[in-house]
Each structure stands twice: as structure tokens, then as C-alpha cells.
Amino acid sequence: MTLPTRALATCTALLLLATTGCAPSRRDSGGSGTDDVPAKIVIGATLPLTGAESKSGGRFKQGYELAVELENADGGIDVRGTKVPVELKLLDDTTDQAKAINLAERLITQDKVNALLGTYSTALIEAQSTVAEQNRIPYVNGGGAATSIYAKGFSYVFGTLAPVSNLATTEMRWIDAQQAAGRLPKPAKVAVVWENTSHGEDFAEGVKDFTGAHPDGYQVVVDESFALDGKDFSAILSTVRSADADLVMVDAHLPDFITMQRQYISSGMCAPVITYGARGSESDARTALGQDGINYILSAVWWNKQLGNTALNSTFIEAFKSRHGTDPEWYQALGYEAARSLFTAIDTADSVDRTKLRDALSTLTMDSILPGGKLSYPAATGGQADYPFVVQQNLPDGTSPIIFPADIATGAGVAPNPTCKN
Numbered sequence: 001m002t003l004p005t006r007a008l009a010t011c012t013a014l015l016l017l018a019t020t021g022c023a024p025s026r027r028d029s030g031g032s033g034t035d036d037v038p039a040k041i042v043i044g045a046t047l048p049l050t051g052a053e054s055k056s057g058g059r060f061k062q063g064y065e066l067a068v069e070l071e072n073a074d075g076g077i078d079v080r081g082t083k084v085p086v087e088l089k090l091l092d093d094t095t096d097q098a099k100a101i102n103l104a105e106r107l108i109t110q111d112k113v114n115a116l117l118g119t120y121s122t123a124l125i126e127a128q129s130t131v132a133e134q135n136r137i138p139y140v141n142g143g144g145a146a147t148s149i150y151a152k153g154f155s156y157v158f159g160t161l162a163p164v165s166n167l168a169t170t171e172m173r174w175i176d177a178q179q180a181a182g183r184l185p186k187p188a189k190v191a192v193v194w195e196n197t198s199h200g201e202d203f204a205e206g207v208k209d210f211t212g213a214h215p216d217g218y219q220v221v222v223d224e225s226f227a228l229d230g231k232d233f234s235a236i237l238s239t240v241r242s243a244d245a246d247l248v249m250v251d252a253h254l255p256d257f258i259t260m261q262r263q264y265i266s267s268g269m270c271a272p273v274i275t276y277g278a279r280g281s282e283s284d285a286r287t288a289l290g291q292d293g294i295n296y297i298l299s300a301v302w303w304n305k306q307l308g309n310t311a312l313n314s315t316f317i318e319a320f321k322s323r324h325g326t327d328p329e330w331y332q333a334l335g336y337e338a339a340r341s342l343f344t345a346i347d348t349a350d351s352v353d354r355t356k357l358r359d360a361l362s363t364l365t366m367d368s369i370l371p372g373g374k375l376s377y378p379a380a381t382g383g384q385a386d387y388p389f390v391v392q393q394n395l396p397d398g399t400s401p402i403i404f405p406a407d408i409a410t411g412a413g414v415a416p417n418p419t420c421k422n
Contacts, residue, residue, distance in 0.1 A: 035353040037079050038114070041346065042087045043068070043339070044107030045117035046128070051095025052229045052255055053121050055284055056331055060120050060143055063328070063335025064088060066320055071343050080350050086343065093119055097127045104131040114352040115140070117339055118159075120331075121253065122146040122199040123228070129157045138345070138357045142338030143331075145302075146198035150382030156354075158361050158377040159384040160338040160370075164199055164251070164277070167300040168206025170389040171275055174298070174404040175247060176210075178415040179217060184246060184272060191222035191245035191271075193236060195252055200225060203251035203277055221245055228253065233260045234267070241269055246416075251277040258288045265293055272416030275299060281392055281400040282329060295396050296417045300389045303333035304402055306410060307390065308369040316369055333369060341366060341375055 045064060048057035068088045075083030089111055093100035100119050107113045108131070116132050118125050118141020125144030132139030133154040145161035178184050192207050194200035204223065211218035221243040224236050237260070240248060248271040252260060257279040264274075279285070280299035305317055305327065316336060320328045328336075341364060346352060349360035361377055368375035372387040391404035393413045401411025 035351050035356070037082050038084060038352055040085050040087050041077060041079075041352055042089055042111065042113045043115055043117055043342065044089050044091075044104070044111060044113030046091045046093040046100050046103045046107075046119045048095035048120055048124065049092040053095045053124075053253065056143070056254055057092075057095070057120050059329060059331035060335035061090065062320070062324065063142070063332035063337075064090065064117055064339050066316075066323065066332070067336045067339035067343070070315075070319060071340075077343055077346050078350075079346065079352070088117075089113060093124065093128075095121070095124070097124055100124045100128045101131055104128050105135075108132075108135045108137055113137075115342055115346075115354075115357060117141065117335075117342065118143060120144075122149065122197050125149055126198065129154065132156050136358075137354055138342070138361055140338050140342045140361065142334035142336075145384075146202050147382075147384065148198040148202075150384040152382070154382070155362075156358050157383055158341075160334050160341065160375065161302055162385055162387050162389065163381075164202035165206035165209070166386070167277060167389050168203045168249070168251075169210055170300045170404070171249070171298055171391055172207060172210040174391045174413065175273060175415070176214065176217065177404070177406075178273075178413070183415045186217055187219050188217065188246040189221045189244060190218050190247045190249060191240040191243055192220060192224070193222065193240065193248070193250045194225050195256060196225040196227055200251045203249075207249050218247075226256070228256065230256055230259060233263050237264055237267055237269065240271075241267070246272050248274040250275065252279060254279055254282060254284065258285055261285070261289055261293065261297075265289070270417060270420035272420060273298065274417070278302070278330070280394055283326070286398075291396065291398060294394045295419065296414055297394045298391060298413075299393075299400070300391050301330045302389070303330040303337075303370055304390055304392065306402065307371045307373075307408070309367045309373045312367060313369045337369055337375060341368075341377075 047060050068086050071086050076085035091103045115138040120143030122144050125141050133156050138156050140158045142160040145164045147163050179186050192204050194204040222240050257276040275298040278301055280297035285294050344366050345360035349356040365376045377383045390402045392400040393403050394400050402409050403413030
């Protein structure tokens with residue numbers, strides 16, 4: 001199912017707010033819930049298990065479920081000296097905003113969940129997070145990176161993904177180093193192509209802020225957006241080809257990345273540098289496009305198994321591989337860590353009282369599998385986590401080593417793409 005536009009998401013959110021008045025700020029005390037020790041802790045969540053984002057939603061499901069399983073392995077979360085098991089009540093929102101909203105309402109009002117884990121995709125989270133804020137119930141998501149989600153003054157919404165604008169800037173820093181080494185032209189012609197969501201806007205802003213600060217090094221020759229779940233990108237690719245771009249900087253969700261890259265290859269295009277933002281190293285892409293079809297694509301990601309707290313990473317990776325027979329990707333890692341942070345906050349609060357839990361999340365600093373080894377939800381960013389990105393590059397041997405920053409690189413990046421014909 002095609003996602004509605006960002007405008008619909010905004011209108012839906014505003015309509016929901018209008019029915020209940022203005023949303024409280026992060027400083028408001030909010031509602032409470034119960035302070036009794038429950039027989040079980042029920043966590044509600046929706047994910048796009050069908051529809052356009054089903055592959056990513058399925059990965060987040062694996063992360064959520066693994067976190068619950070490991071938490072329950074020794075009896076559950078400690079609440080005032082009692083081990084309380086965790087139950088995950090997970091529903092399929094079918095990649096549909098209206099359904100994501102309605103199901104969140106159902107989980108809160110009918111199922112009486114103690115807290116919510118968010119869905120996946122910026123458009124869905126922008127709409128669904130408003131429901132959580134209205135009902136003053138903690139909402140932790142690992143699938144929404146757009147800064148617009150966290151700029152509304154909400155106090156119950158927390159995000160585990162660092163901002164997309166930082167992702168773009170990190171990629172541009174690697175590119176800048178290649179240009180300084182004489183491997184890329186100066187000035188380089190840049191095509192910025194972005195999905196028409198706040199996620200895409202953040203990516204485009206990150207690229208353009210960097211190029212604007214380095215006017216001698218870069219010239220933006222294409223700045224185009226596209227609708228989610230596209231089927232034909234020939235027009236926008238033709239524009240990029242005509243501009244003879246050296247850097248093709250695309251922000252796209254997984255389905256659009258695969259579709260666009262397939263059309264890019266079939267058109268015979270080959271830019272010296274190409275990225276699809278966070279996408280590129282997924283096993284689905286390799287299956288759909290073949291190894292040759294994804295070689296030398298850059299991606300900047302929120303997690304890599306070689307980063308973060310080593311012991312925690314080992315526990316996560318080994319547990320995941322024992323259940324699924326393969327290494328996790330960043331999707332599962334962010335779902336897992338979002339859930340783990342919620343469980344940690346419950347343990348810290350010694351309660352499922354909503355206000356106490358909200359306060360525990362607001363002041364949380366915990367050891368993490370994420371880059372930098374720590375996770376928190378700073379008030380200065382509206383509750384959005386902020387930590388370093390790493391740049392990876394797909395290589396012909398099937399690996400995707402970290403190529404930037406240099407002090408943690410596990411391989412050397414390649415620029416320009418050696419398969420391109422002059």
C-alpha cells in the first residue's frame with residue numbers, strides 16, 4: 001500500500017491534537033497510570049508487517065521480540081524486588097497511517113498497555129506519536145529519524161535513531177577527504193535526490209548545508225524529490241544523467257532504493273560516487289540486484305556489529321544468530337535497543353507509572369550497542385538520541401567494511417567507482 005504524503009501525516013496529527021487541545025511540553029507533568037507492581041508488563045507496538053515497508057517492519061519485529069525474550073530469560077524486569085515478565089502485544093499497521101493511529105488507540109484504551117514501542121517509517125511515526133502524547137503514555141521508537149518528530153515539544157516521545165541530517169554530513173565528510181586526496185573532481189557536481197518526507201528533507205538539508213559551507217568544492221546541480229513507493233524513476237534519473245553529476249546523493253527507504261538502483265543500472269548510468277543514505281548493504285538488496293548491482297554503494301548507518309559496547313554487542317549478535325541463522329542488520333539492532341532502553345527505564349523507575357517512566361526515559365544514560373557505546377534521549381534534541389554515524393561501502397568480495405571515520409575504519413573506501421567508463 002502506498003503511504004500517504006507527509007502533508008496528510010501532518011494534517012492527521014493536527015486534527016488529532018485539535019480534538020484534545022494542545023500537546024503538553026516536555027516539562028509538563030503528564031498523566032500517571034498505576035504505581036502497583038503488576039502481574040505482567042504489557043508493551044504495545046505496531047509495525048508494518050505487510051505493505052510497502054513490510055521487510056523493514058519484519059526486521060524490527062525480530063529486534064523487539066529478541067529483546068523481550070532475553071529480558072524474560074531470568075524472569076523479567078525487576079520492579080521493587082519482584083521479577084515481572086514482559087508481554088509484547090504487536091499488531092500489523094499494514095504501512096498505513098490511519099491504521100497505525102487506530103491501533104495505537106486500541107492498545108492504549110482497550111488493551112491497557114503500560115507503554116508503547118513505535119512503528120517503523122517517519123510518516124507512520126509522525127502520526128502515531130501524536131496519539132501517545134495525547135494519552136501521555138511513553139512511546140519509544142527505533143524507526144523514526146526525522147527531526148520534525150522531535151520538534152513538537154512532546155514529552156512522552158523518545159527516538160533511538162540519530163538525526164538523518166547527521167547521516168548526510170558524515171557521508172559528505174568522507175567524500176570531502178577523497179576530494180582532498182585528488183580522487184574526486186573539484187568542484188564536484190552534486191545531485192541531491194530525496195524522498196518527499198521530513199526524513200528526506202533532513203537528508204537533503206544535511207547535504208546542502210555541507211556543500212554550502214564548501215562552495216569551492218561542490219556545486220548542487222540537481223535538487224529533486226520523489227514520492228514514496230515509486231515505480232518509475234526514469235524522469236528523475238534522466239535529470240541526474242543530463243546534469244552529469246559526480247556525486248549522486250539519494251535518500252530512500254528500502255523498496256525505493258531497490259527500484260531506483262535497478263533502473264539506474266539498466267539505464268547504463270554510473271556515477272563516481274552514489275549513496276542511498278542508510279541503504280545499500282541489506283541482504284534484500286543483494287538478492288534483488290546481485291552483488292554487481294550494489295558494488296561501491298556508500299551507506300551511513302546507525303549500527304554496525306563492530307561498534308558500541310563489545311560485550312552487549314556479542315550478546316545481541318550471538319542470540320540473534322542462534323535464532324535466525326544470520327547476522328542482524330541495523331534495523332533489528334535499533335528495534336532491540338529501543339525495547340531494551342524502555343525495559344531499563346522501567347527498572348530504573350521501579351514502576352510502570354507513566355509519569356515516572358517518562359521521567360526515567362528523559363534522564364536515561366545506559367550502556368549500548370550503538371556507536372559511542374551509550375544511549376540517552378536528551379531534552380535538547382526533543383528526546384531524540386544523538387550519536388556518531390559510520391560510513392560503510394559495499395565491496396565486490398561481499399563485505400561492507402567501515403571506511404569512515406578513519407580511527408575506527410575496518411577497510412579502505414574506494415573512489416571513484418572503478419567500474420565506471422570514462
